[in-house]
Amino acid sequence: MKKTLNLLLASVTSxxxxxxxxxxDYITLASTTSTENSGLFASILPKFEDATGIEVRVVAxxxxxxxxxxxxxxxxxxxxxxxxxxxRFVENGFASERADVMYNDFVVIGPASDPANISEAQxxxxxxxxxxxxxxxxxxxxxxxGTNRAELRLWKNAGVDPDGDxxxxxxxxxxxxxxxxxxxxxxxxxxxxxxxxxGNRQNLxxxxxxxxxxxxxxxxxxxxxxxxxxxKHEMAAKWHSWLLSEDxxxxxxxxxxxGQQLFFPNAQ
Amino acid sequence: xxxxxxxVALSLLLNxxxxxxxxxxxxxxxxxxxxxxxxxxxxxxxxAVALWRFPGRGGMIVVLNALMGLPPVVAGxxxxxxxxxxxxxxxxxxxxxxxxxxxxxxxxVLPILAALSRQKVEELLGEYREQFxxxxxxxxxxxxxxxxxxxxxxxxxxxxxxxxxxxxVGAVMMVGGNIEGVTRVMTTSIVLETGKGNLPLALGLGIVxxxxxMLINAGVYLVGExxxxxxx
Amino acid sequence: MTSFHVPHLTSSILSPPxxxxxxxxxxxxxxxxxxxxxxxxxxxxxxxxxxGPNGAGKSLLLxxxxxxxxxxxxxxxxxxxxxxxxxxxxxxxxxxxxxxxxNLIHALAVNNVPRRARTKLAHDxxxxxxxxxxxxxxxxxxxxxxxxxxxxxxxxxxxxxxLFLDEPTSALDPAAIKAVEAAVREFHQRGTRIxxxxxxxxxxxxxxxxxxxxxxGKVREHTPADVFFDKPVSREAQxxxxxxxxx
Numbered sequence: 001m002k003k004t005l006n007l008l009l010a011s012v013t014s015x016x017x018x019x020x021x022x023x024x025d026y027i028t029l030a031s032t033t034s035t036e037n038s039g040l041f042a043s044i045l046p047k048f049e050d051a052t053g054i055e056v057r058v059v060a061x062x063x064x065x066x067x068x069x070x071x072x073x074x075x076x077x078x079x080x081x082x083x084x085x086x087x088r089f090v091e092n093g094f095a096s097e098r099a100d101v102m103y104n105d106f107v108v109i110g111p112a113s114d115p116a117n118i119s120e121a122q123x124x125x126x127x128x129x130x131x132x133x134x135x136x137x138x139x140x141x142x143x144x145x146g147t148n149r150a151e152l153r154l155w156k157n158a159g160v161d162p163d164g165d166x167x168x169x170x171x172x173x174x175x176x177x178x179x180x181x182x183x184x185x186x187x188x189x190x191x192x193x194x195x196x197x198x199g200n201r202q203n204l205x206x207x208x209x210x211x212x213x214x215x216x217x218x219x220x221x222x223x224x225x226x227x228x229x230x231x232k233h234e235m236a237a238k239w240h241s242w243l244l245s246e247d248x249x250x251x252x253x254x255x256x257x258x259g260q261q262l263f264f265p266n267a268q
Numbered sequence: 269x270x271x272x273x274x275x276v277a278l279s280l281l282l283n284x285x286x287x288x289x290x291x292x293x294x295x296x297x298x299x300x301x302x303x304x305x306x307x308x309x310x311x312x313x314x315x316a317v318a319l320w321r322f323p324g325r326g327g328m329i330v331v332l333n334a335l336m337g338l339p340p341v342v343a344g345x346x347x348x349x350x351x352x353x354x355x356x357x358x359x360x361x362x363x364x365x366x367x368x369x370x371x372x373x374x375x376x377v378l379p380i381l382a383a384l385s386r387q388k389v390e391e392l393l394g395e396y397r398e399q400f401x402x403x404x405x406x407x408x409x410x411x412x413x414x415x416x417x418x419x420x421x422x423x424x425x426x427x428x429x430x431x432x433x434x435x436x437v438g439a440v441m442m443v444g445g446n447i448e449g450v451t452r453v454m455t456t457s458i459v460l461e462t463g464k465g466n467l468p469l470a471l472g473l474g475i476v477x478x479x480x481x482m483l484i485n486a487g488v489y490l491v492g493e494x495x496x497x498x499x500x
Numbered sequence: 501m502t503s504f505h506v507p508h509l510t511s512s513i514l515s516p517p518x519x520x521x522x523x524x525x526x527x528x529x530x531x532x533x534x535x536x537x538x539x540x541x542x543x544x545x546x547x548x549x550x551x552g553p554n555g556a557g558k559s560l561l562l563x564x565x566x567x568x569x570x571x572x573x574x575x576x577x578x579x580x581x582x583x584x585x586x587x588x589x590x591x592x593x594x595x596x597x598x599x600x601x602x603n604l605i606h607a608l609a610v611n612n613v614p615r616r617a618r619t620k621l622a623h624d625x626x627x628x629x630x631x632x633x634x635x636x637x638x639x640x641x642x643x644x645x646x647x648x649x650x651x652x653x654x655x656x657x658x659x660x661x662x663l664f665l666d667e668p669t670s671a672l673d674p675a676a677i678k679a680v681e682a683a684v685r686e687f688h689q690r691g692t693r694i695x696x697x698x699x700x701x702x703x704x705x706x707x708x709x710x711x712x713x714x715x716x717g718k719v720r721e722h723t724p725a726d727v728f729f730d731k732p733v734s735r736e737a738q739x740x741x742x743x744x745x746x747x
Contacts, residue, residue, distance in 0.1 A: 028364055028445075028447075033463065037460070037463055037464050042448075057364065057445075057447045057450055058447060058448070059364055059445035059446070059447060060445075060446065061445075072352045072353055072354040072355075073352070073353035073354055073358070074352050074353050074354075074363050074364070173463055174463070175462065175463025175464055175465060176462065176463055178465060179462065179463075179465060179467075182465075194464075197464060197465075198464060198465040199464060199465040199466040199467070199469075200465030200466070200467050201465070228353065230353065395594065396594055396596075398563075398568050398588075398590065398594065399590070399594035401567070401568050402566060402568065402586075402587065402588040403587075403607055403610050403611070403658075404610070404611070405610050409610055413596065413606065413610075416598075417596050417597045417598070
């Protein structure tokens with residue numbers, strides 16, 4: 001087995017594939033699809049690389065999977081948006097430090113006809129209650145992601161137990177969920193970044209935004225040196241502190257799609 | 269026009285986008301290498317199961333046949349757990365590299381090559397057996413003869429394996445991580461663009477992938493037919 | 501034959517083969533006795549023609565003699581210490597999916613003939629059997645007669661001391677039959693012991709040195725050819741030669 005794999009290594013290398021394992025100046029960052037799909041990383045990573053010579057390789061997955069990757073020691077750094085989960089991750093000893101980096105916000109999307117009339121709502125709780133009362137079709141991520149957890153908190157705030165034919169749990173990422181919502185004219189909650197960059201809107205429109213409870217905080221975590229001594233902690237520390245630095249925060253603020261700022265730096 | 273997938277596919281190809289070229293090249297390298305490794309292991313394995321009688325042989329055939337339907341994401345998960353830092357081969361640091369993707373595709377393709385070649389070789393053995401025994405051939409000597417004489421069928425089997433490798437997304441997504449410029453291949457790009465709602469671009473990439481796979485199939489078919497006509 | 505130093509292929513006349521002994525040999529399939537018990541000894545180089553009606557067990561006897569099948573009871577042995585070099589030509593020639601010459605080279609390779617000697621030996625054999633024009637033709641697109649000659653050429657390159665032929669001409673036209681019979685004579689002249697089955701009396705008359713006559717799975721008679729054709733001993737053989745239906 002080992003022999004075969006060595007052969008495999010040799011042949012892959014000889015075919016000119018870049019073999020991450022042997023290039024030293026990079027770190028692997030586990031993060032969420034919203035940051036990757038919106039184009040944020042494509043905008044800020046070159047600036048970080050220019051400043052430090054360190055390449056950041058992003059594995060963009062759901063928040064739950066990102067935690068799991070970091071827990072197993074398969075990534076050098078973690079950037080996600082589930083503050084509660086992040087704090088627990090630190091408490092459990094998997095990360096040594098957590099810091100606020102930036103926030104974006106969630107928006108409620110729905111068919112242009114707005115059958116539940118949520119565009120008139122004053123608060124997110126009102127908007128969610130209106131959807132439930134109208135029993136208008138709502139597409140939920142249903143994948144225990146950061147967005148999904150936030151959505152479930154909002155239903156709770158609205159005093160609604162989402163259940164019934166109108167509430168569809170898709171078990172999908174943000175993009176696929178938006179595609180499905182577009183196809184069935186459903187309401188859906190999305191992070192603003194994914195929505196702005198989303199290309200297949202069909203009949204969907206942004207119907208509700210701006211309530212403070214919809215803010216979506218991103219945190220950067222330094223992983224535990226004790227649990228995973230093999231990780232590239234030194235480079236990961238540079239990445240972490242760059243994100244919180246003036247340069248990093250400015251880079252985040254400078255990222256715009258169609259002239260619209262999507263992420264708001266708020267490092268302490 | 270920009271919303272037409274065929275237009276997108278055509279302009280992708282005509283503009284010869286370097287990012288696209290890199291993605292296509294990586295897709296081909298990973299899948300071809302995976303199929304090559306799977307063939308080196310799988311064809312002799314299939315022939316061996318056809319040739320030898322041993323306890324558990326029937327069970328092995330059933331398992332091989334069943335593994336042809338192994339969901340890619342399960343193969344990906346297995347390889348992920350194997351290569352993860354917390355896994356048995358974690359020290360190799362292969363996770364999220366093209367090497368991990370090759371390994372995952374080998375896991376997917378190997379059962380196809382082994383199971384189908386077992387069937388073909390066994391069929392051929394039925395025809396050749398008396399002659400082989402008459403020539404005083406041992407079983408291990410029969411293996412290369414059978415594999416060579418089954419070469420046209422094996423070529424088709426190889427294409428089936430390549431099709432599976434180049435078409436799957438679950439395994440490479442999981443163990444490669446779809447890292448831009450490092451482990452992003454055609455299928456993971458298609459998933460990514462679909463997620464972004466760029467459906468025409470996603471379908472355009474799909475058409476590029478399909479075109480490539482068809483070209484490879486046509487090439488292999490032509491070479492196969494020409495040789496078959498020459499060699500019989 | 502050639503200047504190559506290949507131990508068992510250098511002499512044009514082969515050393516005489518050992519005698520083949522069947523001692524109480526039977527062959528059963530699921531409790532049904534298909535052949536035997538048979539006890540006989542084949543000495544000299546024949547040609548021995550194994551004759552008898554369809555279903556008499558001729559092919560079975562050949563396969564038992566060649567070692568393709570193990571007997572249910574009894575023993576098949578060769579006098580002398582070593583098993584002689586043998587080859588067999590089947591009713592339907594089994595040819596590999598490659599060119600005519602590659603079929604011969606393959607047979608030489610599996611018999612450990614040195615690589616550099618193979619091509620020459622293969623081409624010599626093709627020429628001897630009139631196949632040099634189709635040496636690069638895929639074996640399986642050759643005509644039936646050519647295929648059978650190729651099977652004989654493959655046997656030839658192995659210089660067998662014993663050659664078994666199982667109804668080698670039953671599917672061929674007269675010209676092809678003639679060529680196969682000529683080939684059998686060539687083997688005989690080289691000193692190869694021939695054991696051949698046929699149900700064709702005329703062919704047997706043309707080729708036989710002695711005749712082993714089978715019917716109903718039993719050896720009814722083993723006599724020199726002239727005796728067999730003039731004054732057959734067994735009732736079954738008499739009937740067979742007289743052209744009656746024999747079971």
